Amino acid sequence: MVSAALTNALVAATRFGYAAKAGELKAIAQDPRGWALHQLEAKPATLDPSLPASAGMVAEMLQARQDFRNNKDPEFKKAENQRLRAVYLAEIDARLHAAVDGDAPLLERLTRFWSNHFTVSCVRPVIRGFAGAFEREAIRPHLTGRFVDMLLASERHPAMLFYLDQVLSIGPNSPAGQRTHRGLNENLAREMMELHTLGVDGGYTQEDVEALARILTGWSIARLKDSEAGQFRFYPQLHEPGPQRLLGKVYAEGGYEQGEAALRDLAAHPATATHIATKLARHFIADEPPNDAVQRIAGVFRSTGGDLKRVTQAVIREDAAWKPFAKVRTPEDLLIASCRVTGFTPPPPFQVQTLHLLDQQPFFAPQPEGWSDQAKDWIGPEAVLHRADRCENFAGRVPNPPDPAMLADDVFGEALPDEAAQAIRLAASRREGLALLIASPQFQRR
Secondary structure, eight states: OOOHHHHHHHHHHHHSSSOOOTTHHHHHHTSHHHHHHHHTTSOOOOOOTTSOOHHHHHHHHHHHHHHHHHOOOHHHHHHHHHHHHHHHHHHHHHHHHHHHHOSOHHHHHHHHHHHHHTOOOTTSGGGTTTHHHHIIIIIGGGTTSBHHHHHHHHHTSHHHHHHTTGGGOOOTTSHHHHHHOOOOOOHHHHHIIIIISSOTTSSOOHHHHHHHHHHHTTEEEOOTTSTTTTSEEEOGGGSOOSOEEETTEEEOSOSHHHHHHHHHHHHHOHHHHHHHHHHHHHHHTOSSOOHHHHHHHHHHHHHTTSBHHHHHHHHHTOGGGGOTTOSBOOHHHHHHHHHHHHTOOOOHHHHHHHHHHTTOOTTOOSSTTOSOOSGGGTOSHHHHHHHHHHHHHHHHHOSSOOOHHHHHHHHHGGGSOHHHHHHHHTOSSHHHHHHHHHHSTTTTBO
Protein backbone atom coordinates (compact mmCIF):
# COMPACT_ATOMS: atom_id res chain seq x y z
CA MET A 1 0.00 0.00 0.00
CA VAL A 2 1.54 3.30 -1.11
CA SER A 3 1.28 6.00 1.55
CA ALA A 4 -0.65 9.21 0.87
CA ALA A 5 2.50 11.22 1.64
CA LEU A 6 4.48 9.36 -1.04
CA THR A 7 1.64 9.65 -3.54
CA ASN A 8 1.39 13.40 -2.99
CA ALA A 9 5.16 13.75 -3.19
CA LEU A 10 5.13 11.99 -6.57
CA VAL A 11 2.40 14.29 -7.82
CA ALA A 12 4.23 17.37 -6.56
CA ALA A 13 7.50 16.30 -8.17
CA THR A 14 6.01 15.38 -11.54
CA ARG A 15 2.85 17.48 -11.93
CA PHE A 16 4.22 20.70 -10.48
CA GLY A 17 7.81 19.95 -11.44
CA TYR A 18 9.30 17.38 -13.80
CA ALA A 19 10.75 14.55 -11.70
CA ALA A 20 12.38 14.04 -8.33
CA LYS A 21 16.15 14.07 -8.26
CA ALA A 22 18.05 11.57 -6.11
CA GLY A 23 16.90 11.88 -2.50
CA GLU A 24 14.41 14.64 -3.28
CA LEU A 25 11.22 12.57 -3.01
CA LYS A 26 11.54 12.01 0.74
CA ALA A 27 12.10 15.72 1.34
CA ILE A 28 9.06 16.64 -0.76
CA ALA A 29 6.93 14.07 1.12
CA GLN A 30 7.23 16.15 4.30
CA ASP A 31 4.97 18.84 2.77
CA PRO A 32 4.14 18.24 -0.90
CA ARG A 33 1.76 21.17 -1.37
CA GLY A 34 4.05 23.45 0.56
CA TRP A 35 6.93 22.39 -1.70
CA ALA A 36 4.93 23.40 -4.77
CA LEU A 37 3.62 26.65 -3.27
CA HIS A 38 7.05 27.70 -2.02
CA GLN A 39 8.42 27.74 -5.56
CA LEU A 40 6.10 30.61 -6.43
CA GLU A 41 8.16 32.79 -4.09
CA ALA A 42 11.29 32.22 -6.20
CA LYS A 43 12.42 34.38 -9.09
CA PRO A 44 12.35 32.95 -12.61
CA ALA A 45 15.71 31.67 -13.77
CA THR A 46 17.94 34.14 -15.59
CA LEU A 47 19.36 32.37 -18.57
CA ASP A 48 22.81 32.88 -20.08
CA PRO A 49 23.26 36.69 -20.31
CA SER A 50 25.20 36.26 -23.55
CA LEU A 51 22.02 35.13 -25.33
CA PRO A 52 21.07 37.92 -27.75
CA ALA A 53 18.17 40.29 -27.12
CA SER A 54 15.37 40.31 -29.65
CA ALA A 55 15.86 43.92 -30.78
CA GLY A 56 19.41 43.26 -31.93
CA MET A 57 18.44 40.00 -33.63
CA VAL A 58 15.52 41.68 -35.43
CA ALA A 59 17.78 44.49 -36.65
CA GLU A 60 20.33 41.94 -37.86
CA MET A 61 17.60 39.96 -39.61
CA LEU A 62 16.33 43.07 -41.39
CA GLN A 63 19.87 43.99 -42.39
CA ALA A 64 20.59 40.45 -43.61
CA ARG A 65 17.45 40.48 -45.76
CA GLN A 66 18.46 43.77 -47.27
CA ASP A 67 22.01 42.56 -47.86
CA PHE A 68 20.80 39.34 -49.48
CA ARG A 69 18.61 41.29 -51.89
CA ASN A 70 21.74 43.15 -52.96
CA ASN A 71 23.99 40.09 -52.80
CA LYS A 72 22.59 36.85 -54.20
CA ASP A 73 25.67 34.83 -53.21
CA PRO A 74 24.29 31.55 -51.76
CA GLU A 75 27.24 31.40 -49.35
CA PHE A 76 25.93 34.54 -47.70
CA LYS A 77 22.59 32.90 -46.97
CA LYS A 78 24.30 29.69 -45.84
CA ALA A 79 26.44 31.61 -43.33
CA GLU A 80 23.36 33.45 -42.03
CA ASN A 81 21.48 30.18 -41.54
CA GLN A 82 24.43 28.72 -39.63
CA ARG A 83 24.53 31.77 -37.38
CA LEU A 84 20.81 31.52 -36.64
CA ARG A 85 21.07 27.79 -35.91
CA ALA A 86 23.86 28.47 -33.40
CA VAL A 87 21.62 31.00 -31.61
CA TYR A 88 18.70 28.56 -31.66
CA LEU A 89 20.76 25.73 -30.18
CA ALA A 90 22.12 28.01 -27.46
CA GLU A 91 18.57 29.05 -26.52
CA ILE A 92 17.35 25.44 -26.42
CA ASP A 93 20.28 24.34 -24.28
CA ALA A 94 19.89 27.23 -21.82
CA ARG A 95 16.18 26.63 -21.21
CA LEU A 96 16.68 22.87 -20.83
CA HIS A 97 19.45 23.38 -18.27
CA ALA A 98 17.20 25.79 -16.35
CA ALA A 99 14.53 23.09 -16.09
CA VAL A 100 16.98 20.29 -15.26
CA ASP A 101 19.34 22.04 -12.86
CA GLY A 102 17.14 24.64 -11.18
CA ASP A 103 15.50 24.49 -7.76
CA ALA A 104 12.14 25.87 -8.94
CA PRO A 105 10.93 23.42 -11.61
CA LEU A 106 7.36 24.71 -11.24
CA LEU A 107 8.48 28.05 -12.67
CA GLU A 108 10.06 26.24 -15.60
CA ARG A 109 6.82 24.33 -16.18
CA LEU A 110 4.90 27.61 -16.05
CA THR A 111 7.38 29.14 -18.51
CA ARG A 112 6.57 26.43 -21.02
CA PHE A 113 2.85 26.59 -20.32
CA TRP A 114 2.65 30.32 -20.97
CA SER A 115 5.10 30.23 -23.85
CA ASN A 116 2.83 27.64 -25.44
CA HIS A 117 -0.25 29.75 -24.67
CA PHE A 118 1.34 32.70 -26.48
CA THR A 119 2.82 30.55 -29.24
CA VAL A 120 5.35 31.92 -31.67
CA SER A 121 6.80 29.40 -34.08
CA CYS A 122 9.89 29.12 -36.24
CA VAL A 123 7.67 27.48 -38.82
CA ARG A 124 7.75 31.11 -39.92
CA PRO A 125 11.50 31.38 -40.63
CA VAL A 126 11.48 35.13 -40.10
CA ILE A 127 11.49 34.67 -36.31
CA ARG A 128 14.16 31.95 -36.06
CA GLY A 129 16.67 34.27 -34.43
CA PHE A 130 14.44 35.61 -31.67
CA ALA A 131 11.82 33.00 -30.75
CA GLY A 132 13.89 32.10 -27.68
CA ALA A 133 14.28 35.77 -26.81
CA PHE A 134 10.47 36.06 -26.87
CA GLU A 135 10.20 33.52 -24.06
CA ARG A 136 12.98 35.18 -22.07
CA GLU A 137 11.66 38.71 -22.51
CA ALA A 138 7.87 38.41 -22.65
CA ILE A 139 7.10 35.28 -20.60
CA ARG A 140 9.67 34.65 -17.85
CA PRO A 141 9.43 38.08 -16.18
CA HIS A 142 5.66 37.75 -15.70
CA LEU A 143 5.17 34.15 -14.48
CA THR A 144 3.94 35.26 -11.05
CA GLY A 145 2.88 38.76 -12.06
CA ARG A 146 -0.28 40.03 -13.74
CA PHE A 147 -1.76 38.41 -16.81
CA VAL A 148 -2.35 41.77 -18.46
CA ASP A 149 1.36 42.58 -18.25
CA MET A 150 2.27 39.27 -19.90
CA LEU A 151 -0.40 39.89 -22.53
CA LEU A 152 0.96 43.34 -23.38
CA ALA A 153 4.56 42.13 -23.41
CA SER A 154 3.68 39.20 -25.67
CA GLU A 155 1.51 41.03 -28.19
CA ARG A 156 4.03 43.87 -28.58
CA HIS A 157 7.03 41.59 -28.91
CA PRO A 158 8.71 41.50 -32.35
CA ALA A 159 8.36 37.71 -32.53
CA MET A 160 4.56 37.91 -32.18
CA LEU A 161 4.23 40.90 -34.49
CA PHE A 162 6.15 39.09 -37.22
CA TYR A 163 4.69 35.63 -36.58
CA LEU A 164 1.08 36.82 -36.89
CA ASP A 165 1.79 39.35 -39.67
CA GLN A 166 0.90 42.43 -37.67
CA VAL A 167 3.79 44.25 -39.36
CA LEU A 168 1.80 43.96 -42.61
CA SER A 169 -1.43 45.45 -41.24
CA ILE A 170 -2.31 48.97 -42.39
CA GLY A 171 -5.44 50.98 -41.68
CA PRO A 172 -7.25 51.36 -45.04
CA ASN A 173 -8.09 54.99 -44.26
CA SER A 174 -4.74 55.84 -42.71
CA PRO A 175 -2.31 58.06 -44.63
CA ALA A 176 -0.26 54.97 -45.57
CA GLY A 177 -3.36 53.01 -46.52
CA GLN A 178 -4.64 55.78 -48.76
CA ARG A 179 -1.25 56.03 -50.44
CA THR A 180 -0.53 52.32 -50.90
CA HIS A 181 -4.08 50.92 -51.12
CA ARG A 182 -3.08 48.19 -48.67
CA GLY A 183 -5.29 47.13 -45.79
CA LEU A 184 -5.82 45.13 -42.63
CA ASN A 185 -4.25 41.88 -41.62
CA GLU A 186 -6.53 40.25 -39.04
CA ASN A 187 -4.23 37.46 -37.83
CA LEU A 188 -3.06 39.03 -34.57
CA ALA A 189 -6.53 40.32 -33.66
CA ARG A 190 -8.16 36.93 -34.31
CA GLU A 191 -5.59 34.85 -32.43
CA MET A 192 -5.49 37.34 -29.59
CA MET A 193 -9.19 36.83 -28.94
CA GLU A 194 -9.51 33.16 -29.90
CA LEU A 195 -6.32 31.84 -28.29
CA HIS A 196 -4.78 34.41 -25.94
CA THR A 197 -7.78 35.92 -24.13
CA LEU A 198 -11.49 35.17 -24.65
CA GLY A 199 -11.29 31.69 -26.15
CA VAL A 200 -13.10 30.33 -29.18
CA ASP A 201 -16.44 30.46 -27.32
CA GLY A 202 -15.76 33.88 -25.81
CA GLY A 203 -18.70 35.65 -27.46
CA TYR A 204 -16.91 37.72 -30.09
CA THR A 205 -17.89 38.06 -33.74
CA GLN A 206 -16.10 38.60 -37.02
CA GLU A 207 -17.01 42.29 -36.67
CA ASP A 208 -15.11 42.33 -33.36
CA VAL A 209 -12.08 40.75 -35.04
CA GLU A 210 -12.12 43.46 -37.70
CA ALA A 211 -12.57 46.18 -35.09
CA LEU A 212 -9.62 44.94 -33.04
CA ALA A 213 -7.53 44.68 -36.21
CA ARG A 214 -8.28 48.34 -36.94
CA ILE A 215 -7.46 49.29 -33.35
CA LEU A 216 -4.08 47.54 -33.58
CA THR A 217 -2.96 49.16 -36.83
CA GLY A 218 0.27 51.04 -36.27
CA TRP A 219 1.68 48.40 -33.88
CA SER A 220 4.88 47.48 -35.64
CA ILE A 221 8.69 47.27 -35.49
CA ALA A 222 11.16 50.13 -35.74
CA ARG A 223 12.80 50.05 -39.15
CA LEU A 224 16.51 49.77 -39.90
CA LYS A 225 17.07 53.51 -40.21
CA ASP A 226 15.51 54.10 -36.79
CA SER A 227 17.86 54.61 -33.84
CA GLU A 228 15.90 51.88 -31.99
CA ALA A 229 15.70 49.45 -34.91
CA GLY A 230 14.16 46.10 -34.01
CA GLN A 231 12.10 47.36 -31.08
CA PHE A 232 8.34 47.82 -30.82
CA ARG A 233 7.21 51.03 -32.47
CA PHE A 234 3.81 52.62 -32.98
CA TYR A 235 3.50 54.30 -36.37
CA PRO A 236 0.65 56.85 -36.44
CA GLN A 237 0.68 56.99 -40.24
CA LEU A 238 -0.42 53.31 -40.34
CA HIS A 239 -3.19 53.65 -37.75
CA GLU A 240 -6.84 53.52 -38.81
CA PRO A 241 -8.49 56.82 -37.74
CA GLY A 242 -11.76 57.14 -35.88
CA PRO A 243 -13.52 55.46 -32.94
CA GLN A 244 -13.97 51.68 -32.96
CA ARG A 245 -16.66 49.47 -31.40
CA LEU A 246 -15.29 46.26 -29.85
CA LEU A 247 -17.45 43.84 -27.85
CA GLY A 248 -20.08 46.54 -27.47
CA LYS A 249 -17.70 49.20 -26.17
CA VAL A 250 -16.64 52.23 -28.18
CA TYR A 251 -12.94 53.09 -28.03
CA ALA A 252 -12.38 56.74 -28.81
CA GLU A 253 -10.09 57.73 -31.65
CA GLY A 254 -6.52 57.57 -30.51
CA GLY A 255 -3.12 56.15 -31.24
CA TYR A 256 -1.27 53.44 -29.35
CA GLU A 257 -3.43 54.07 -26.28
CA GLN A 258 -6.52 52.84 -28.12
CA GLY A 259 -4.92 49.45 -28.56
CA GLU A 260 -3.60 49.21 -25.01
CA ALA A 261 -7.04 50.06 -23.62
CA ALA A 262 -8.59 47.28 -25.72
CA LEU A 263 -6.03 44.73 -24.50
CA ARG A 264 -6.57 45.70 -20.87
CA ASP A 265 -10.29 45.15 -21.30
CA LEU A 266 -9.73 41.79 -23.01
CA ALA A 267 -7.50 40.70 -20.13
CA ALA A 268 -10.22 41.61 -17.62
CA HIS A 269 -13.10 40.03 -19.56
CA PRO A 270 -14.92 37.20 -17.70
CA ALA A 271 -14.49 34.89 -20.70
CA THR A 272 -10.71 35.32 -20.46
CA ALA A 273 -10.75 34.12 -16.86
CA THR A 274 -12.66 30.99 -17.86
CA HIS A 275 -10.44 30.33 -20.88
CA ILE A 276 -7.21 30.66 -18.89
CA ALA A 277 -8.58 28.60 -15.98
CA THR A 278 -9.62 25.82 -18.36
CA LYS A 279 -6.17 25.65 -19.93
CA LEU A 280 -4.42 25.66 -16.54
CA ALA A 281 -6.74 22.95 -15.25
CA ARG A 282 -6.17 20.88 -18.37
CA HIS A 283 -2.42 21.15 -17.91
CA PHE A 284 -2.25 20.52 -14.17
CA ILE A 285 -5.36 18.44 -13.39
CA ALA A 286 -6.72 16.33 -16.25
CA ASP A 287 -7.35 16.29 -19.98
CA GLU A 288 -11.02 16.86 -19.16
CA PRO A 289 -10.82 18.86 -15.92
CA PRO A 290 -13.80 19.02 -13.54
CA ASN A 291 -15.94 22.07 -14.18
CA ASP A 292 -16.13 23.07 -10.51
CA ALA A 293 -12.33 23.27 -10.34
CA VAL A 294 -12.25 25.40 -13.49
CA GLN A 295 -14.83 27.76 -12.05
CA ARG A 296 -12.95 28.18 -8.77
CA ILE A 297 -9.70 28.93 -10.59
CA ALA A 298 -11.52 31.36 -12.89
CA GLY A 299 -13.04 33.04 -9.84
CA VAL A 300 -9.58 33.68 -8.41
CA PHE A 301 -8.45 35.07 -11.77
CA ARG A 302 -11.37 37.51 -11.81
CA SER A 303 -11.21 38.52 -8.14
CA THR A 304 -7.46 39.20 -8.22
CA GLY A 305 -7.37 41.00 -11.57
CA GLY A 306 -5.40 38.19 -13.19
CA ASP A 307 -2.74 37.82 -10.48
CA LEU A 308 -0.96 34.75 -11.85
CA LYS A 309 0.72 33.90 -8.56
CA ARG A 310 -2.66 33.71 -6.81
CA VAL A 311 -4.18 31.84 -9.76
CA THR A 312 -1.41 29.23 -9.71
CA GLN A 313 -1.82 28.87 -5.95
CA ALA A 314 -5.50 28.15 -6.58
CA VAL A 315 -4.55 25.38 -9.01
CA ILE A 316 -2.18 23.80 -6.49
CA ARG A 317 -4.87 23.88 -3.80
CA GLU A 318 -7.37 21.96 -5.95
CA ASP A 319 -7.73 18.41 -4.60
CA ALA A 320 -8.33 17.15 -8.14
CA ALA A 321 -4.78 18.20 -9.07
CA TRP A 322 -3.32 15.56 -6.73
CA LYS A 323 -4.39 12.35 -8.46
CA PRO A 324 -1.25 10.43 -9.50
CA PHE A 325 -0.35 9.66 -13.11
CA ALA A 326 -3.37 11.60 -14.42
CA LYS A 327 -1.48 13.28 -17.24
CA VAL A 328 0.68 11.92 -20.08
CA ARG A 329 4.09 13.54 -20.39
CA THR A 330 4.67 15.46 -23.58
CA PRO A 331 7.97 14.66 -25.35
CA GLU A 332 9.69 17.74 -23.92
CA ASP A 333 8.41 16.88 -20.45
CA LEU A 334 9.81 13.35 -20.88
CA LEU A 335 13.23 14.63 -21.95
CA ILE A 336 13.47 17.05 -19.03
CA ALA A 337 12.41 14.38 -16.55
CA SER A 338 14.96 11.93 -17.97
CA CYS A 339 17.72 14.50 -17.58
CA ARG A 340 16.70 15.36 -14.02
CA VAL A 341 16.67 11.80 -12.72
CA THR A 342 19.89 10.69 -14.44
CA GLY A 343 21.86 13.89 -13.92
CA PHE A 344 22.79 13.80 -17.62
CA THR A 345 21.89 16.56 -20.07
CA PRO A 346 22.75 15.69 -23.68
CA PRO A 347 24.21 18.29 -26.07
CA PRO A 348 21.81 20.63 -27.89
CA PRO A 349 21.81 18.81 -31.25
CA PHE A 350 20.66 15.61 -29.52
CA GLN A 351 17.99 17.54 -27.62
CA VAL A 352 16.62 19.00 -30.84
CA GLN A 353 16.86 15.72 -32.77
CA THR A 354 15.02 13.82 -30.03
CA LEU A 355 12.19 16.33 -29.77
CA HIS A 356 11.95 16.67 -33.54
CA LEU A 357 11.55 12.89 -33.90
CA LEU A 358 8.88 12.96 -31.18
CA ASP A 359 7.06 15.85 -32.91
CA GLN A 360 7.65 18.55 -30.31
CA GLN A 361 10.69 20.49 -31.43
CA PRO A 362 10.88 23.65 -29.27
CA PHE A 363 9.53 26.78 -30.95
CA PHE A 364 8.26 24.78 -33.93
CA ALA A 365 4.59 24.33 -33.06
CA PRO A 366 2.71 23.77 -36.34
CA GLN A 367 -0.12 26.19 -35.54
CA PRO A 368 -0.71 29.33 -33.40
CA GLU A 369 -2.65 27.25 -30.84
CA GLY A 370 0.61 25.60 -29.83
CA TRP A 371 1.18 22.06 -28.62
CA SER A 372 -1.68 19.92 -27.37
CA ASP A 373 -2.06 19.21 -23.66
CA GLN A 374 -4.12 16.04 -24.14
CA ALA A 375 -2.97 12.43 -24.20
CA LYS A 376 -4.82 11.55 -27.41
CA ASP A 377 -2.46 13.78 -29.36
CA TRP A 378 0.71 12.21 -27.93
CA ILE A 379 -0.02 8.53 -27.38
CA GLY A 380 -0.68 6.19 -30.29
CA PRO A 381 0.96 2.95 -31.50
CA GLU A 382 3.58 4.73 -33.63
CA ALA A 383 4.24 7.43 -31.03
CA VAL A 384 4.78 4.81 -28.31
CA LEU A 385 7.33 3.00 -30.48
CA HIS A 386 9.16 6.26 -31.14
CA ARG A 387 9.20 7.03 -27.43
CA ALA A 388 10.61 3.61 -26.57
CA ASP A 389 13.32 4.03 -29.20
CA ARG A 390 14.30 7.49 -27.92
CA CYS A 391 14.33 6.26 -24.30
CA GLU A 392 16.75 3.51 -25.30
CA ASN A 393 18.82 5.99 -27.28
CA PHE A 394 18.96 8.40 -24.33
CA ALA A 395 19.93 5.66 -21.87
CA GLY A 396 22.69 4.55 -24.22
CA ARG A 397 24.28 7.99 -24.05
CA VAL A 398 24.32 8.41 -20.27
CA PRO A 399 27.95 8.25 -19.11
CA ASN A 400 28.54 6.07 -16.04
CA PRO A 401 24.84 5.23 -15.72
CA PRO A 402 23.52 4.95 -12.18
CA ASP A 403 22.18 1.72 -10.71
CA PRO A 404 18.70 1.64 -12.29
CA ALA A 405 17.09 -0.23 -9.39
CA MET A 406 18.32 2.35 -6.89
CA LEU A 407 17.28 5.14 -9.25
CA ALA A 408 13.80 3.64 -9.60
CA ASP A 409 13.48 3.69 -5.81
CA ASP A 410 14.56 7.35 -5.73
CA VAL A 411 12.10 8.29 -8.47
CA PHE A 412 9.06 6.24 -7.43
CA GLY A 413 9.64 4.67 -4.05
CA GLU A 414 6.97 2.03 -3.43
CA ALA A 415 4.73 3.46 -6.16
CA LEU A 416 6.47 1.50 -8.93
CA PRO A 417 4.64 -1.81 -9.54
CA ASP A 418 6.57 -4.94 -8.51
CA GLU A 419 6.74 -6.33 -12.04
CA ALA A 420 8.29 -3.11 -13.38
CA ALA A 421 10.76 -2.93 -10.50
CA GLN A 422 11.74 -6.58 -11.03
CA ALA A 423 12.27 -6.07 -14.78
CA ILE A 424 14.58 -3.15 -14.04
CA ARG A 425 16.52 -5.18 -11.44
CA LEU A 426 16.94 -8.14 -13.82
CA ALA A 427 18.02 -6.06 -16.84
CA ALA A 428 21.15 -7.30 -18.60
CA SER A 429 22.95 -3.99 -18.11
CA ARG A 430 22.58 -0.70 -16.31
CA ARG A 431 21.77 1.04 -19.57
CA GLU A 432 19.06 -1.50 -20.39
CA GLY A 433 17.60 -1.10 -16.90
CA LEU A 434 17.70 2.68 -17.26
CA ALA A 435 15.91 2.46 -20.62
CA LEU A 436 13.22 0.26 -19.02
CA LEU A 437 12.77 2.81 -16.23
CA ILE A 438 12.26 5.87 -18.39
CA ALA A 439 10.14 3.93 -20.89
CA SER A 440 7.91 2.50 -18.14
CA PRO A 441 4.22 3.46 -18.18
CA GLN A 442 4.67 5.20 -14.81
CA PHE A 443 7.54 7.37 -16.04
CA GLN A 444 5.57 8.28 -19.18
CA ARG A 445 2.91 9.91 -17.00
CA ARG A 446 2.87 12.65 -14.43
